[in-house]
Amino acid sequence: MSIPTTPINSPYKKTSTLVSVPAYVNASPSRLQSLYSDFSRKKQSDPASYQANIEWWRKSLENYVYDGHQRSHRLVLQAEKTLVDNYRIERVGKPIGLGAVVAELVTPPSPSSLPVLFPVATFLSLPNSIYSSKSKPSYLAAVPKFVLSYVVAKPLWWALEQVGVVGEDSLASSISSVFSSSSTSKSDTTWYGDYVFLDLLERAGENVLEKQAVKATTASDALYTFEGFRQEFSDCFGSTDGATNSMMSELDMKVLLEYLERDKEAIVVDAGIVKFLGTVGLMERDSEITAVDRGILELKTAVEGLHTQVDGIHKRIEQRTSEASEALRQKRKGLAMSYLRSRKQLEDLLTKRLGALDNLEGTLIRVEAAAGDVEILKSYSTSTTTLRAILSHPSLQRDSIEKTMEAMAEATADAKEIDQAMRIGGDVALGVDDVVDDTEIEAELAGLIRDAEQHAKGQQEEKELKDLRTRMEELNAPSNMETSQPRPESTREAVAAQ
Structure with missing residues (x-):
């Protein structure tokens, strides 16, 4: 077999x-x-x-x-x-x-x-x-x-x-x-x-949160429809080897959303809307889906839909151009004209869709900016309330501060007295009879300075006297030489007399 x-x-x-x-x-x-x-x-x-x-x-x-x-x-x-x-x-x-x-x-x-x-x-x-x-x-x-x-x-x-x-x-x-x-x-x-x-x-779940943390910059980035969530995060799963469809299944999405909301507390889900919690910059997101969130998501969905339409119109225009060229190559002028008219209509539709897209994108940007301003003002208000609560603490009142500073000064003085007493007690324990007075030390120091100055002055006077003697000896040296050697005229007269 x-x-x-x-x-x-x-x-x-x-x-x-x-x-x-x-x-x-x-x-x-x-x-x-x-x-x-x-x-x-x-x-x-x-x-x-x-x-x-x-x-x-x-x-x-x-x-x-x-x-x-x-x-x-x-x-x-x-x-x-x-x-x-x-x-x-x-x-x-x-x-x-x-x-x-x-x-x-x-x-x-x-x-x-x-x-x-x-x-x-x-x-x-x-x-x-x-x-x-x-x-x-x-x-x-x-x-x-x-x-x-x-x-x-x-x-x-x-x-x-x-x-x-x-x-x-x-x-x-x-x-x-x-x-x-x-x-x-x-x-x-x-x-x-x-x-x-x-x-x-x-x-x-970790892959989804990491991807979301990288892309989350505006309020609309934190909001998804179920279909948008599936499209955005289907690549956060494991290997797709052997899989013919890489799109997240509805059951996988349901389990994942439950895990992220209940077990990780990272999202909020309500009526087909998914909202990621956390912060954008320094702004904390609300832990519930508000009417503003729904409005932003509707604008975001409309913008994404228009982008899809624009891409589709571009492909159809390219297709009509290719079909018109093929018809002309086959010398079918009427069919080519039909394709060109269709392309013209698509180009007009594309212009309208691009205008609508610009308007919606501008509106979305302004709405996101206004929502961001609201969150910033909420942060300001929270910070102000927190600061006032701290400053209203009884320990920060003027009377309390003065009492605290006075108590600190008294404690410091007491500490100095205790330190001085401990030093005196230490000297007594070591056998020191009396504490040396600073005035005596200063007088002794002054006496040492005077002695040093007198010693230096004596050495200077001795050096000057020695120098004077040396100069006197140098001045007396030529006189001695003249008395010991005869003058030339006297020598000649003596020779002549002989």
Whole structure:
């Protein structure tokens, strides 16, 4: 018997020479045998293997939704026959333990944690934030009944079998078989339904808020219709590989809006209008949708509609021009004239639409400016009220200020007295008899200065006397030389006499 081959364009890939699996399945053939079996009993007999299988299925189902293999929702898992069929693998079959997987993922791992999956109906009906402790009882009360079969009843019957309380020959065997075979039965559809992947929802919510924070500059940027919201934020979801339609589904939008409004408190939704809260510049947005918001959104929608019309008219004009050229090329003058007349009419319509667009855009800018001025004046008023409230505090009254300053001066003087007393006490403790008077120190310093000056003056006088003696000696030196050497005339006279 020949083994069927997988087409090149198939969403399946080969993991071995014998088994072809979908792209969102990543496991060896031997591993698939365990994953596709009814492993719910392993929760008690082999908890490590059970948790490993549950974690594998969590990642696989999350990738299945994230990558758009459902063709519609990218936040909500549609647990139904189509899901089971899409996971069918040749030579392995269909997964028969998906009911137990869904039941496990719907159940919170601990009282303080959140489940991986939320039933859509339960998620949308919770009155409080899913992160609030008040939501825990409401969620547990709304857990689908089939969860009890997988999470409570089956492990209980397994434990009873182990201790021999129940068994094949017992009267309770018929009851036990209901639970033990519920997940393997092909007719079991109690776990079918729509479930929100919390992790995907949180990621999508963060992406939406980040994108909105970048573009929010005016009042109209914070307002959307449902259709405008879907068009603007459809690219904030995960991968679109394999998805034929990247537009956000209505169910995804409903879940996302509920999450952003109730759990993140980032938006307000009312009568088909979505308003992002927060601030624009220094202005705080109202936490409700006002008549001004509705008017601004209507203008914004009209401007967007006119932009769409203008783009469409431009395309039609280009089409008429191309058709007229083609008609002339075929020497069909009458048809070409018809196309040109149609183009002329479209050009006139374009002129009117552009005029209307200019008027509406100008009006929208003025309305946004006026709304901004109102918010600024509200900020001024709030600041003034706050400042007056602070200044009216009793501690800032003149009498109170004077009393406070006087008390501070007295406290400072007391501190100086205490410091001086502590210094005197310290001197006494160190054996110092008396405190040295500053006048005595100054007199002693003056005496030292006088001594230094007299010493310097004496040295100066001695130096001057020495210099004087040196100059006197220099002046007396030529006289001595004249008396010791005879004059030339006397010498000649003595020689002649001889």
